[in-house]
Amino acid sequence: MRGLVFHGPRDVRIEAVDDPAPRGPGEAVVRVTACAVCGSDLHVYRGSERGLDPGTVLGHEFVGVVEEVTAGAGLAPGLRVVAPFTTSCGDCFFCRRGLTARCERGELFGWVEEGRGLHGAQAERVRVPLAASTLVPIPDDVPDALALLAGDVLATGTFAAELGGVEEGSTVVVLGCGPVGLMAVAACQRRGADRVFAVDRVPERLTLAERFGAEPLDFDRLDPLEAVLEATAGRGADAVLEVVGSPEATRLAVDLVRPGGTLAAVGVHTEERFAFSPGEAYDKNLTYRAGRCPARRYLEPLLASLAADPAGLAAVWTHRMPLAEAAEAYAMFDSRRDGCIKVLLEP
Numbered sequence: 001m002r003g004l005v006f007h008g009p010r011d012v013r014i015e016a017v018d019d020p021a022p023r024g025p026g027e028a029v030v031r032v033t034a035c036a037v038c039g040s041d042l043h044v045y046r047g048s049e050r051g052l053d054p055g056t057v058l059g060h061e062f063v064g065v066v067e068e069v070t071a072g073a074g075l076a077p078g079l080r081v082v083a084p085f086t087t088s089c090g091d092c093f094f095c096r097r098g099l100t101a102r103c104e105r106g107e108l109f110g111w112v113e114e115g116r117g118l119h120g121a122q123a124e125r126v127r128v129p130l131a132a133s134t135l136v137p138i139p140d141d142v143p144d145a146l147a148l149l150a151g152d153v154l155a156t157g158t159f160a161a162e163l164g165g166v167e168e169g170s171t172v173v174v175l176g177c178g179p180v181g182l183m184a185v186a187a188c189q190r191r192g193a194d195r196v197f198a199v200d201r202v203p204e205r206l207t208l209a210e211r212f213g214a215e216p217l218d219f220d221r222l223d224p225l226e227a228v229l230e231a232t233a234g235r236g237a238d239a240v241l242e243v244v245g246s247p248e249a250t251r252l253a254v255d256l257v258r259p260g261g262t263l264a265a266v267g268v269h270t271e272e273r274f275a276f277s278p279g280e281a282y283d284k285n286l287t288y289r290a291g292r293c294p295a296r297r298y299l300e301p302l303l304a305s306l307a308a309d310p311a312g313l314a315a316v317w318t319h320r321m322p323l324a325e326a327a328e329a330y331a332m333f334d335s336r337r338d339g340c341i342k343v344l345l346e347p
Contacts, residue, residue: 002347003057003123004326009047010334012327017057020119020127026072028131030081034144035121035323036061037333037343038085038152039178040268041110043245045330048270053112059122060085060109061152063144066135067125074132081135082147082303083128084155084295085109087118090133100296105130122326124347136299141307145314145344149183150302153342154313155295156266157183157243158302161191163264163289164239168192173228173237173256174214176244177205179316179342180266182212184241186311189213195231199224199252204339208315228256236261243267247275254280265290316342323347 003017020029038061043049066079075081088095088103095103107129110120120126128134138147157180166172170193174184177200188196189212198209199217206216217224228237236258242249245267253263254276263286281288306313318341321329329343 001124002323003119004059004323006044006052006056006058007054010045012045012058012330014324014326017123020125022068022070022127023129025070026074026129026131027070028066028073028075028128028135029068030062030064030083030126030128030135031067032062032064032121032124032126032347034063034148035059035123035345035347036148036152037122037326037329037345039180041330042334043268043270045334049268051113053115053117056110056112056117057119057123058110059120061148062109062121062126063138063147063151064126069131072132075135080138082138082151082299083109083121083135084299085152086292086295087128087130087134088296089130095133098294098297100294101292102294122323122345124323134296136296136303139303139307142303145317146306146309147303148344149313149316150299150306152295153179153316154183154186154302155298156180156293157185158187158298159293159295160184160241160243160264160266161187163266163291164241164262166191166193166239169194170238171195171232173197173199173224173240173253174209175199175240175242175249175253176267177202177209178243181205181241181243182208182316182341183313184243185209185212185214186313188241189311197224197228197231197237202336204318205341208341211315212311224252225255232258235259238262239264241266245269247271250275254284254286257284257286260285262287262289266293317344319343321345
């Protein structure tokens with residue numbers, strides 16, 4: 001089969017790779033019908049996140065059709081399914097508490113390090129361990145493009161709003177209007193936030209954030225801190241959702257949040273230290289919450305809400321390309337060329 005293979009920073013190639021095959025009970029092979037390039041893929045692509053073995057098939061966002069199963073998989077061939085970006089057993093200490101992203105047996109799709117791990121789904125087929133507790137059937141009235149959002153960016157945006165304690169009447173700032181940030185804007189609206197400010201510098205992203213209900217703040221044109229303080233009688237936001245994953249974003253988030261507010265960080269951070277001091281956190285009575293989204297926990301309710309796409313979330317897909325052009329998709333997404341917000345790949 002063909003898959004997108006990592007060779008080093010900014011060196012990804014479509015190549016012939018081995019067809020995946022089940023390795024034990026409870027596994028499935030899924031024929032991928034749609035997959036995507038994620039913002040977290042760019043950390044590896046740019047070389048800021050290290051450890052991935054050259055030769056790894058990339059990708060952790062996918063939907064497809066079950067082709068092959070082993071005993072205990074709990075699924076039938078021909079079933080249309082979506083996966084979260086990590087596998088999970090559904091029964092360990094963490095899974096029972098809803099923290100499926102930290103499953104004791106879980107693996108991240110598209111991450112092989114020192115020969116151990118799980119190849120990814122930017123390919124024609126993908127092997128899925130723990131299939132019964134990882135894969136979720138897609139309702140007939142939910143198209144692939146929407147189900148694909150549910151498996152990662154929509155779940156993560158929803159998680160960010162939950163971590164931030166967003167509720168009816170909240171004033172929220174979303175830092176970063178990439179796909180996760182846009183989904184976080186939509187999630188804040190669903191939770192009844194009074195005002196949602198979206199901070200970015202890319203016009204296309206800000207336009208879409210406004211379409212999803214946010215008040216756009218272009219930080220090349222104005223000072224977000226000044227705008228948020230003015231809107232909140234000098235207090236700051238009740239919650240700041242940081243989805244960028246940079247120390248600069250963290251620093252701004254601390255400045256924007258009010259005393260007693262919450263900073264929710266779901267961006268992937270690779271720096272060694274926090275961009276704020278313990279004293280600053282103490283002086284602001286700051287609540288800092290962070291981590292990888294337990295996407296599996298959100299899949300059923302999100303899929304149930306997506307049939308009619310009432311919020312128009314499919315607009316986040318600005319480009320659809322064949323898998324054969326995946327390397328070009330990475331380059332375009334990385335440079336935000338041609339108004340690229342998110343790319344759907346079709347094997």
